[in-house]
Amino acid sequence: MPSRYVAYPRRVRPSALAPLAVLALAGCSLIGIDVTPEPAPSAASSEPAAPEATATPEETTDTSTSVSGVYDGEAVTSRHGAFQAEITVEDGVITDIAWLQDGESDHHSQRINDQAIPMLEEAILEAQSVDVGYISGASYTSEAVEDAVYSAMQVAGLA
Numbered sequence: 001m002p003s004r005y006v007a008y009p010r011r012v013r014p015s016a017l018a019p020l021a022v023l024a025l026a027g028c029s030l031i032g033i034d035v036t037p038e039p040a041p042s043a044a045s046s047e048p049a050a051p052e053a054t055a056t057p058e059e060t061t062d063t064s065t066s067v068s069g070v071y072d073g074e075a076v077t078s079r080h081g082a083f084q085a086e087i088t089v090e091d092g093v094i095t096d097i098a099w100l101q102d103g104e105s106d107h108h109s110q111r112i113n114d115q116a117i118p119m120l121e122e123a124i125l126e127a128q129s130v131d132v133g134y135i136s137g138a139s140y141t142s143e144a145v146e147d148a149v150y151s152a153m154q155v156a157g158l159a
Contacts, residue, residue: 067092067158073151075101078144080109085148089156094128097121097149103141116141124149 068090075084081103088096103113116138123132130150134142153159 067156069156071152071156072100073148073153073155076144076147076151078103079140080104080112080144083141083144083148085145085152087149087152087156089158092158094125094153094158097124103144112138113141117145120145 070086070088073085073087075082077083082101083099083103084101086098086100087094088098099117102117103109116135119135120132120142124130124146130146130153132146150159
């Protein structure tokens, strides 16, 4: 008697193919095959493109170096409370981050914030950017701290 079980081919999710694509591209680069796409030629001109101009120090007008002062950002709310940053800027460089609001006062939130905030401050001051990543175990705090500092950077004209 024939079996009533019918085996259907298993569907392959597109996300399952992503690692294979990465490995294929890595393999191409290992054996010397260039996989970067070439830019499409411009339809407006058939002449070769002129080399890019480089600015000399006399031509450069950097307005960020003239920014100095203390700037307060907007308050940002997260699962672990509200965060509001105050940044000190000297000649376009963030030199200090102070907290007007630094999260909830309950024990759990404060323990997370007390550990994550100094690490994030140090990384932001070193990078002069809020794109420093998250602290493991403090993802809500990390996002709120980055958003609060970014808000202050916008007020200062640095973002």
